[in-house]
Amino acid sequence: MNFLRSVIALCSGFATYRPYRDLALSTSLKHLLKLMILLALALAISAIPVALQGIDEFARRFDERRPDFSIHDGKIVTQVPQPYSWGNNDLRFVLDTTNAVATPNSNAVFGVLFTADSFLYWVTLTNAPSPVLSTRLQSLRGFPDGVVNGDYFRHLIRELLWLVVPLGWLLFVLLGMLSCLLQAYLFSMVASFMERSMPSPLQLSQLLNIAIHACTPAAIVVTVYTAMRLHNLNLWLVYLIVYGIFLIGATNACRDPVERRKQPDIDPF
Numbered sequence: 160m161n162f163l164r165s166v167i168a169l170c171s172g173f174a175t176y177r178p179y180r181d182l183a184l185s186t187s188l189k190h191l192l193k194l195m196i197l198l199a200l201a202l203a204i205s206a207i208p209v210a211l212q213g214i215d216e217f218a219r220r221f222d223e224r225r226p227d228f229s230i231h232d233g234k235i236v237t238q239v240p241q242p243y244s245w246g247n248n249d250l251r252f253v254l255d256t257t258n259a260v261a262t263p264n265s266n267a268v269f270g271v272l273f274t275a276d277s278f279l280y281w282v283t284l285t286n287a288p289s290p291v292l293s294t295r296l297q298s299l300r301g302f303p304d305g306v307v308n309g310d311y312f313r314h315l316i317r318e319l320l321w322l323v324v325p326l327g328w329l330l331f332v333l334l335g336m337l338s339c340l341l342q343a344y345l346f347s348m349v350a351s352f353m354e355r356s357m358p359s360p361l362q363l364s365q366l367l368n369i370a371i372h373a374c375t376p377a378a379i380v381v382t383v384y385t386a387m388r389l390h391n392l393n394l395w396l397v398y399l400i401v402y403g404i405f406l407i408g409a410t411n412a413c414r415d416p417v418e419r420r421k422q423p424d425i426d427p428f
Contacts (some may be wrong), residue, residue: 162190162193165179165190166194166375166379167376167404169372169373169376170375170376170379172175173405173408173411173412174411175193175414176329176369176372176409176412176413177412177413179369179372180361180365180367180368180369180413181368182368184364184367184368187368187372189366189369190375191340191371191374192332192338192370193399194374194375194378195331195332195335195336195339196332198331198335198378198379198382199328199329199331199335200328200330201325201382201386202328202331202337202385202386203324203325203328203331204225205231205385205386206324206327207320208319208326209388210316210323211316213318214312214313214316215287215313216312217312217394217404218308218309218310218312219309220246220250220291220306221312222308222309223245223246224245224252224267225245225252225308226239226243226245227239227306227307228254228273228305228307229303229305229306229307230305230307231304231306232297233276233299233300233301234275234276234299234300235254235256235273235274235275235276235299235307236395237297238252238254239254241255241256241257241259242254242255242257242259242260242371243255246270246295248266248267248268248269249267249269250267250268250269251266251269251270251271252269252270252271252273253270253271253272253273254273255272255273255274256273256274256275257275258274258275260272263279263281265335266281266283266284267281268282268384269281269282269283269284273307274380276298276299276300277296277297277298277299278296278297278299279295279296279297280294280295280297281293281294281420283297283383283419285342288369303315330421335378339371339374339378341372341376342370342374343367343371343373344367344370346370346406347363347366347367347368347370348363349364350410351366351421352365352404354366357414358409359414359415359416361413361414365413366410369410369413370406372409373402373406375410376401376405377398377399377402377404377405378395378398379395379399380398381397381398381401384397393396
């Protein structure tokens, strides 16, 4: 079947799932792979403007009260008295090539500490009962020489996008395939036991086909909402609601009708 025609059919109603019930499992997996490739591409493209907007905001805040320093041969060159700190408690920057600052500022949610030949960035996880500081040290070796300012970061991130976007697209595809197959398999296993008591039970392979194809409308809805950047919306709950509606409705619509047994004629005489 044509892929786009299948997507429209799977989103239009429950009865349209019946032709997909008895497909070979490999055919269902191919449909799911094509769906994840298309939706992951949409997510990756929609993330580019957000990433560019984020780096512009980061560069703007970095340039506020920024000291003059540059990178040369993987080392920081500056004449500024140190340690030098700028920013606020949301985003803090520290320049210290003398190693006078032993640990990051845990009062800042996010920050970057520039040392002589490396930089350390940290994130304070404030949702925990006690704030947790997560850090990562990165060497400056391999970074391009130049004055470190907002334009330096803009140029660096734009160069990295050509590598990050394809990797992000591939990661979206793999995670989407894994999560959809896992939930489809779990549903099929549980439903196969419940089907034994039904008058017209569905087989495990049929349930698995239905569960895989029912991911189509749910994944499309969540992808659209994610691309629209809707705030204060629980996308996982939205996905479960849409998936559950199509899963239950399609399962009931794909059952074979039960033939009523003809009652024998009873002669009263």
